[in-house]
Amino acid sequence: MEPFYQFSSLQPSQQVKLESCPTLLSAGVVGDDITAMDKKLKHNANERDRRRKINSLYYSLRCLLPPTDSMKRMSNPSTISKALKYIPELQQQVEGLRRRKEGLVTKLNEENLKQIRKNNKEPWMSSLCAVNWLSETEALLQIALEEQTHTQLPFSQILLSLEDDGLLLSTASSFRSSNGSLFFTLLLQAKANILPRVLQEILNKKLKPL
Amino acid sequence: MEPFYQFSSLQPSQQVKLESCPTLLSAGVVGDDITAMDKKLKHNANERDRRRKINSLYYSLRCLLPPTDSMKRMSNPSTISKALKYIPELQQQVEGLRRRKEGLVTKLNEENLKQIRKNNKEPWMSSLCAVNWLSETEALLQIALEEQTHTQLPFSQILLSLEDDGLLLSTASSFRSSNGSLFFTLLLQAKANILPRVLQEILNKKLKPL
DNA sequence: GCACACACGTGTACAG
DNA sequence: CTGTACACGTGTGTGC
Known part of the structure; x- marks a missing residue:
């Protein structure tokens, strides 16, 4: 018994x-x-x-302790032994999860920061150049030049270099705002084999000095 | 001894x-x-x-076991008691961290999904309406109307309702692409007390039926 | 004095 | 049979 x-x-x-x-x-x-x-x-x-x-x-x-498959009751010594193996397991799990959580938090934070920066950039004054792709071959390019800069740089050169990259100027309009800034709206025809993303990079790079 | x-x-x-x-x-x-x-x-x-x-x-x-401040060696019974308190603590920590991690992962995933959707949307054909804020009171609004739709909707009404919301049309230009789509570029003057974000929402809502 | 903890020897039960 | 585990009584030490 x-x-x-x-x-x-x-x-x-x-x-x-x-x-x-x-x-x-x-x-x-x-x-x-x-x-x-x-x-x-x-x-x-x-x-x-x-x-x-x-x-x-x-x-x-x-x-x-984690349940054992054995139907027999564990002996007291083996109970301590089991606890002796189990506790470090738990501690390791905690440590691992904490590290993972930390990583996720920082990742999410910088993701949010990126998002915030992007969102803060979008609303105003950042749209020196905006590209809107209307189809695979058509893009609406919208450029804003500040009052100080638009006289210094030869804008025609930009249009020419765009043509070098396979972009043809289809239609264009421009107007001047009350404070003297210039706005261009260009409808561009692109060669079919030019990837929109790559092109956007090119445009950004080309118009960066503005 | x-x-x-x-x-x-x-x-x-x-x-x-x-x-x-x-x-x-x-x-x-x-x-x-x-x-x-x-x-x-x-x-x-x-x-x-x-x-x-x-x-x-x-x-x-x-x-x-977590170190105790007492200099005295713990007795064997109190050692088990301590372990008996410590193990559930660890298990709880693991559970909490696991839940938190799970939440973070799903959050990050939907964040990424949102990002991907947004990025997929941006390149082309999505720019039915784009708003670029040039200052706190000036916005460049660019609208593309597909060939099929631009005859059905009274575009002037949109401009009027924009004025109702405190947006004044400063300058405008439009042209037609080779496939018959219409593009408008509107320079809007907004009242200072209108928040750009809220306004963007309004514009999106207003131009949604297009 | 008392409660508690520890180690020991001993008997017993059970599994290999 | 041998090893392992357990409970018990007992002596001893320690701190309140």
Whole structure:
């Protein structure tokens, strides 16, 4: 029979079988120092309770550990061994997850920052050059030149170099704003084999000095 | 003196003090059944080693647990108690981190998806309406109308409703592409108290039916 | 004094 | 049979 102390409700053990106390029986005197026997009995009971508590702790610990496939109840030593393997596993998991989370947070942050920068750039004053592709071969190019700069640079050269890259100027219009800035709207015909993305890069690079 | 068995190298205990074996001494016969004594001695040594191993396990477990400020060595029962509190903490941490990581991953994924959708949309054919803010009060609005649609909708109404929202048409130009699409470029003067973002929303909504 | 913790020897039960 | 695990009683040390 297994002593399933772990299921007991941890009441202090009241009943003590006197037969199981060899030294108490071997002591011939009975009525003399009853207090000594009392003490011994109490000590035994206390030790019993202590063991009971420890077993209960073992039982609780067993419940926390990852379930084993074995139907047999784990022994107390192997319970500690198991906990000894399990705890570092958990700590490692925590460490790994923390690192991963950290990485994700920074990634998300710089993603957001990029987004914010892009969004902050879009609304105004950044649209020195905007390209809108209307089809695979048509692009609407919109250029804004600040008052200070548009007199310094030969704008016709830009148009010419665009033609060098396979872009033909189909239609164009321009007007001047109240503060003197110039706006051009150019409808460009591109060669079919020119990738829009690459072209946008080219345009950005070409118009960067503006 | 504390018995620091946990520091010993776990060698099986060889030397046994015979004086500490009461039952062996009380057995009068010596040369009779030496095998019984041998057995008892072995049993005792085995039990001793077992306890030693258990203590070593306790020692290792103590090292894994979060350090306590107390200088005193933890007792074995309190070691299990501590582990009993510590393991759920770790499990909870793992669970929390896993959930957080999961959330971050999905967030990052949909962020990327949004980004991809946006990038896929930008290059061509999406620019039915583009707003470029040149200053806090000036915006360059560029509208492309497909051949099929631009005859069905009263474009002047759009301009009028823009004025209702506090946008004044400063300058405008338009031209027709080779395939019959119409392009408008409008320079708008906005009231200062109109937030660009909100306005962009308005424009998007207004021009959506196109 | 008392509660607690620890180590020990011992008997018993169970699995290889 | 041997090793392992467990519970028990007991002696001892330690801190409140």
